[in-house]
Amino acid sequence: MPLQPLQRRVEVLIECCYAGLDATALRREVGSRLKALAGVDAAFIATVDPATLLFTSAVSEEPLIEAAAAFLANELDGRDVNRFTDLAAGPDPVRTLDQATRGDRDSSARHASIMRPLGLGDELRVALRTRQACWGVMCLHRQAGATGFSPRDRDLVARIAPHVAEGLRRALLTGQARESYPALGHGVVILDASGSVTSVNDAAERWLAQIPESDWPSSCQLPLPLLAAAGHAEMAPEHPAPAVRLRTVRGDWLSVHASPLHGSGERSTVLVLEEPGPGELASLILASHGVTGAQARVVALVLRGYSTKQVVGQLAISQYTVQEHLRAVFDKLGVRSRQELAAALMRPGRGPAGENPD
Numbered sequence: 001m002p003l004q005p006l007q008r009r010v011e012v013l014i015e016c017c018y019a020g021l022d023a024t025a026l027r028r029e030v031g032s033r034l035k036a037l038a039g040v041d042a043a044f045i046a047t048v049d050p051a052t053l054l055f056t057s058a059v060s061e062e063p064l065i066e067a068a069a070a071f072l073a074n075e076l077d078g079r080d081v082n083r084f085t086d087l088a089a090g091p092d093p094v095r096t097l098d099q100a101t102r103g104d105r106d107s108s109a110r111h112a113s114i115m116r117p118l119g120l121g122d123e124l125r126v127a128l129r130t131r132q133a134c135w136g137v138m139c140l141h142r143q144a145g146a147t148g149f150s151p152r153d154r155d156l157v158a159r160i161a162p163h164v165a166e167g168l169r170r171a172l173l174t175g176q177a178r179e180s181y182p183a184l185g186h187g188v189v190i191l192d193a194s195g196s197v198t199s200v201n202d203a204a205e206r207w208l209a210q211i212p213e214s215d216w217p218s219s220c221q222l223p224l225p226l227l228a229a230a231g232h233a234e235m236a237p238e239h240p241a242p243a244v245r246l247r248t249v250r251g252d253w254l255s256v257h258a259s260p261l262h263g264s265g266e267r268s269t270v271l272v273l274e275e276p277g278p279g280e281l282a283s284l285i286l287a288s289h290g291v292t293g294a295q296a297r298v299v300a301l302v303l304r305g306y307s308t309k310q311v312v313g314q315l316a317i318s319q320y321t322v323q324e325h326l327r328a329v330f331d332k333l334g335v336r337s338r339q340e341l342a343a344a345l346m347r348p349g350r351g352p353a354g355e356n357p358d
Contacts, residue, residue: 009037013160017167020174023047023247024214026167027059027136030160034140038153042120042141044071046224047168049244050133050287053085054228056246057215063118064141068217068224071139074110076231081108082125088134093127094158098148115141122148126157128165133287135168172247172288181250184210187273189222191230193266197221207273210248226256230269233258245276245284255280279303282345289332298325302338303345 013033021029031043046058060068074080081100087093097105105111105121115123121144128136140157142148187204191197200208208223216223222230229244243255255276261268282303286296301311311322326338335341 006037009033010156010160013037014163017160017163018170021167021171022174023057023168023171024059024212026164026171030138030164031059031061034157038124038140038149038156039142040124040140041143044068044139044141045136045164046138047136047172047246048084048134049246049284050135051242051283052232052244053088053134054225054232054244055137056225056244057212058224059214063120064139066217066219067114067118069220069227070114071110072224072227072231074114076228076235077109078235080110082123084125084127084137087125087137088127088129093129094154094161095125096149096154097123097125116144119144121145124149124154124157126161128161128168130162130165130169130290132290132292133169135165135172138164169288169290172284181252183275185274187271189226189271189273190261191269191271193268195227195230195234195269198268204271204273207248207254210250210254211246212249226258226271226273229256229258230271233260233269234267243276243280245281253281278346285333285345286329289329291329291332295325295329298322299329299341299345302326303342 013030016029016033017026027045031040031045034040034043042061042064044058044060044064046055048054049056055072058068064071075083075085082095082097087095097108097111101107101111106116111120111123115121120141122142124138124140126138126140127134128138138157138161140149184206185203187207188199188201189197189204190199211223211225215225220227225244225246243257246254246256248254253276255274257272257274259270259272261270282299283296286299291299297315298311301314306314308319308322311317312319315322326341330336330341333341333344335344
């Protein structure tokens with residue numbers, strides 16, 4: 001492909017990331033354009049909760065859709081190469097299966113047990129990171145064959161990845177609910193040792209009806225975000241994850257808590273589905289507005305009622321720095337006072353109405 005046409009196609013893809021698309025539309029656009037740009041035969045692009053890196057929604061293509069549960073189990077098992085959590089925390093967020101296995105693809109359990117039976121070969125995995133957080137992941141596949149993703153393909157995807165991450169961050173802010181909705185209640189789902197649903201209450205059914213169909217493989221009893229939360233609780237019961245926070249189809253928030261149950265019978269897992277409590281969205285809202293770690297530490301103390309003098313003593317920074325951090329946060333969230341800041345961050349199930357430019 002001549003250099004100039006390729007360059008322009010990359011520029012158009014990057015422009016899409018700033019076009020105000022919602023998360024689903026953006027991921028579909030990115031997946032479609034990457035087919036031509038990087039020779040991708042099938043793509044999986046998911047949003048994640050920055051605090052847990054668990055999937056909160058996914059756009060996936062055949063033959064990946066119905067294998068979503070198997071891919072998720074492999075990811076949570078923690079023993080395969082190129083895990084998304086490793087890419088999100090590592091120095092290089094873009095890596096191919098051929099790189100990680102030195103060409104011995106079947107040394108990856110994911111390839112041997114899931115990908116090869118589906119007729120898939122090399123895989124390019126990406127953590128979609130901004131400076132503040134990881135907002136999503138991509139898994140790009142090629143059909144089985146000797147030719148894997150080239151260094152040029154990796155470089156191209158690495159170039160666009162931060163822009164896709166930024167697009168997903170912005171989409172999180174523009175998707176706020178436009179009106180108040182009746183409370184759906186506290187949903188409870190009980191899973192047995194095999195992960196099958198054994199009990200569900202009416203409130204849980206109401207919440208489940210608010211999760212997009214695209215996140216619900218037909219072969220699964222539950223949508224992907226709930227499978228991710230339950231899988232983490234089963235794999236790491238001694239390290240319970242914070243609640244997974246995700247958007248519903250009507251634009252409000254759902255908080256999913258997963259915990260293992262103990263009793264005389266077989267092990268089981270409980271999922272609690274509810275509207276986020278006061279302050280539960282604070283860290284997500286701050287990160288999605290581009291608030292830095294230093295600024296967030298000041299905000300955390302302000303939300304606890306600390307005065308400027310107390311913040312200075314706690315963080316060992318100057319009064320000027322405290323005020324500068326607060327002014328920056330006010331600008332980013334579109335508020336004018338500590339009281340408005342607290343209201344924006346502590347209001348259950350809601351974030352600020354919109355985004356101010358960084």
